[in-house]
Amino acid sequence: MGAVKTKRMPRAVREQQMLDAAVRTFGQRGYTAASMDDIAELAGVSKPLVYLYLNSKDDLFATCVRREATALVAAVRAGVRTGPPADRQLWDGLLAFFTHTAEHPDGWSVLHLHARTHGEVFAAEVTAMRAEIVAFVTHLIGDAARAAHHDPDLPDHDVAGLAEALVGAAESLATWANATPGVTARQAAATLMNFAWAGLGDLMAGRAWSPPPV
């Protein structure tokens, strides 16, 4: 840090501009098709400066993945306060999640679509972010089940599965909402609450759906 300086713009600011351009380019074209030329042009800087600041295309992509993952988890955490009932906490978390993915569609594409299979380093970043969100949701569902007391035997295994289902549904809906004109973050969050909470609510109250006998 600090080796290169201009009087007009601090390095940190210029770096964020390069990262903004990189996330946009990677998000819209994917890792392979995105070129460092495009990124430099979009950022309004020379290609050598991008290499000087952010090293290589791989490092640049890794930095993008880390920045976007951190921002998404922070947005969800900032949206939720402990204290209100579980359904309100879940609603607040979902609204924060869909608001963030709607406002950062290219960041969401980088995380959900492009980072998963481009090498173990990127996949590991995304897996860690996802695990943090799943743990948060697992905790929320476990708390709600204990508070409801109707189904004290809801096993940890089931809670983990419900959390995986909820996170998968949210990921899918975020991608769909970003690709579907006219769907707001609030509508996407409401759709998922209708889907998930009315379902989870019944489960908490001991009204589970019974599969037919084998």
Added chain:
Amino acid sequence: MGAVKTKRMPRAVREQQMLDAAVRTFGQRGYTAASMDDIAELAGVSKPLVYLYLNSKDDLFATCVRREATALVAAVRAGVRTGPPADRQLWDGLLAFFTHTAEHPDGWSVLHLHARTHGEVFAAEVTAMRAEIVAFVTHLIGDAARAAHHDPDLPDHDVAGLAEALVGAAESLATWANATPGVTARQAAATLMNFAWAGLGDLMAGRAWSPPPV
């Protein structure tokens, strides 16, 4: 077809063995790390024969994606009969889905993890398969809503969102179930029915969860 023949084994059989080996290798290592040497060795054939039959690594991967996508959609379709109530149809479809992904974990990894970002051709195959399953689920939810008559105003937009949520939840749960020892296909399907149907059931009966005012 048919240019190369041996007396011991028809080409079609040998090709399937190569594809089995390829799906296993791609599924466990990913596209980039998988080598044609590994695939040939696992299939018990020479590497030139793999190239002769299946052309290139790209073509081989594309053939794997197409075969696994076709098999998954066929398995879900075969599991569902029209006629029973919507929840039974959904249960049958989910059970068929989770049974297939549990029995073909490497095929599922190829489709869900590796095919999405390795070039537009592969992504297009997976997108088409996913669209077919989403359309099937959308149809099912629309039918159920019309049959219930409690919420005749459930807009198409909402139905599409619910279908996306359900498919995303199923994808997430299939990946989780395959990575979690002791979770059977039946348990995964039951978890998703508890999550989704009890929720959808309430929605069909007009008992939607109401978000707090803005």
